[in-house]
Amino acid sequence: MTPRHPALARAEAFAQSYGLRRPLLLAPMAGACPPALSVAVMRAGGLGACGALLMQPAAILAWAEAVRAAGPFQINLWIPDPAPVRDPGHEARLRTFLGGFGPAVAPKAGDATPPDFFAQCEAVIEARPRIVSSIMGLYPPDIVARFKASGIAWWATVTTVAEALAAEAAGADAVVAQGAEAGGHRGSFDPAKAELAAIGLMALLPAVVDAVRIPVIATGGIADARGAAAALLLGASAVQVGTGFLRCPEAGISAPWADALGRARPEDTRLTRAFSGRAGRSLATEYVAAAAAPDAPAPAPYPVQRGLTQAMREAAAKAGDLARMQAWAGQAAGLAQAVRAGEVLGGIWREVEETLG
Structure with a gap:
């Protein structure tokens, strides 16, 4: 019998340690991880995921109960930033600018705040997922201790070797190495360095694997078997896919966004702070281009910018207007298939x- 390739053996052992049949994971995408998508991935042998950034505790618990019977899953939370420095005059200019792309922006729109982080942590402990993951930093030591006491493993999203080492020292059970190709928000611990440290996955992954002793999960720009196999050969113990699942019917995203993903080339995406104030990769839409123009007001810090753009984003989603829509997309978006999620996952692994083999 031919011995199993070491990369396959490592990945399969990692998957089995978490009760998975395949080392393929759904990325926890806030606003784009409905239970139906996770259940489809879980039934195909992969890991379900919830991006819980904007979810109140009751919603986190309801999501967990909706998917629990299908298998293991992860819940992801953002580590909060310090309170933003506000500039009323600049925010007024932003409201005027954004009013040109949607409804008039209310004077207090920038006051919107995310759900309470510690209340979300309490909900995660009550929900008892197999894994809790972090992005934008590290959980406080007391929260980490409570997760582990509850039998919940912690995976930390990192974008640099230094972040990976910090996560390992803080007790992470694995790190998720996020390449700059990834769609959605960059996971940088320091928001000011998100664009400066935009390291591609094929450079980041082996460096992180060599630096830490805990398993490394690869994510960013992986949407087919070629990317997955390359990541495993570079030392990853599992592969996490986000944009590659967004065209699946279970994801439920709008048709204009899904269709645009299928047409996108890598150069049709760009990093932008124009939606939330935090750097993220989206399709290079008309609004994103206009927000990057030299005469456009710079985005406000997170979460002020998210509040200021809410009316525009909601109006664009209702109208199906891609030009103004928050259309996150990784650089491998064009590889995403408009087929069922189980078919995507099964095809990648075969x-x-x-x-x-």
């Missing part, structure tokens, strides 16, 4: 086995 081809990985064929490639490395």
